[in-house]
Amino acid sequence: MPAETDSRSPVRQIPTAYRYAVGDILVTAANDGHRVNAVQEGFVRNASLAEVVTALDAGGLPGGRLPITFTPIVIETGSRRILVDTGFGDSGPATAGFLRSNLAAAGITPETIDMVFVTHCHGDHINGLIDAEGRPLYPAAEVVLAEPERAFWTDRTEAARASGGVADNFANVARVFGPLQDRLRTVQWNAEIAPGVRAIDARGHTPGHTALILESAGEKLVFIADVTNHPALFARHPHWSVAFDMDARQSVATRRRILGMIADEGLRMAGYHYPFPATGRLARDGEGFRFLPAQFAMLA
Numbered sequence: 001m002p003a004e005t006d007s008r009s010p011v012r013q014i015p016t017a018y019r020y021a022v023g024d025i026l027v028t029a030a031n032d033g034h035r036v037n038a039v040q041e042g043f044v045r046n047a048s049l050a051e052v053v054t055a056l057d058a059g060g061l062p063g064g065r066l067p068i069t070f071t072p073i074v075i076e077t078g079s080r081r082i083l084v085d086t087g088f089g090d091s092g093p094a095t096a097g098f099l100r101s102n103l104a105a106a107g108i109t110p111e112t113i114d115m116v117f118v119t120h121c122h123g124d125h126i127n128g129l130i131d132a133e134g135r136p137l138y139p140a141a142e143v144v145l146a147e148p149e150r151a152f153w154t155d156r157t158e159a160a161r162a163s164g165g166v167a168d169n170f171a172n173v174a175r176v177f178g179p180l181q182d183r184l185r186t187v188q189w190n191a192e193i194a195p196g197v198r199a200i201d202a203r204g205h206t207p208g209h210t211a212l213i214l215e216s217a218g219e220k221l222v223f224i225a226d227v228t229n230h231p232a233l234f235a236r237h238p239h240w241s242v243a244f245d246m247d248a249r250q251s252v253a254t255r256r257r258i259l260g261m262i263a264d265e266g267l268r269m270a271g272y273h274y275p276f277p278a279t280g281r282l283a284r285d286g287e288g289f290r291f292l293p294a295q296f297a298m299l300a
């Protein structure tokens with residue numbers, strides 16, 4: 001991964017988290033950190049580097065440099081406190097791994113999380129489940145994911161024929177989930193994982209990639225996970241496929257379906273790789289969608 005070119009020392013922000021209500025459900029968005037990609041040919045499989053740089057410029061991101069942020073959420077339903085994805089923990093770039101300190105600043109300690117829901121098994125979403133010694137970082141939590149995602153990443157035939165980054169990811173999934181076997185549980189798509197929280201089919205980015213619909217007291221929010229990576233590229237251009245989308249065709253279909261539902265039904269949304277606090281709405285704009293970020297408010 002290309003290093004930052006700034007010579008000055010990085011400025012550490014004040015630890016923070018952003019809370020918002022969806023009906024009676026409380027959501028806490030807590031940033032794990034970021035990484036800056038100097039975008040290269042092939043980052044978007046079906047667009048040229050020049051087209052991608054133009055799209056970044058249009059999104060206010062000059063110089064072909066794409067900041068990718070990582071924002072897990074905590075969902076509190078009254079009966080459950082669910083962390084959705086975990087960031088990198090100790091196994092990631094120096095610019096990430098801040099989730100637990102940011103949650104602590106919001107008064108949320110790891111012992112009080114009773115479920116970690118995993119949207120999919122990429123390192124930026126699962127590495128924070130365990131520490132470097134393999135100890136669970138959320139000691140009271142069951143770990144829940146969609147059955148198709150578990151099935152794929154534990155399939156020995158698929159593992160044997162994988163190469164490159166996918167082969168590395170199979171090894172990483174075995175490393176992370178090995179110590180967690182006795183607390184893993186799977187659900188089917190459309191299951192309610194907690195009151196008002198439903199897991200939905202968002203396959204394409206990975207074979208079992210899962211989004212969540214939160215619904216309470218007439219309000220509705222879709223946590224899209226990685227249905228798109230950065231919105232300046234993949235909400236604006238939903239037919240573009242980021243190199244991390246394992247099934248490009250399926251991920252485009254999923255993106256059009258889920259972003260279309262959000263825009264057409266006027267729903268609120270949150271995205272793991274959206275600019276912090278990573279929540280807002282989407283509007284249709286030409287062939288794609290425009291992200292309309294939520295405005296900060298002191299009281300949720």
Ligand SMILES: [Zn+2]
Pocket residue numbers: 122124125226272273
């Ligand atoms: Zn991701």
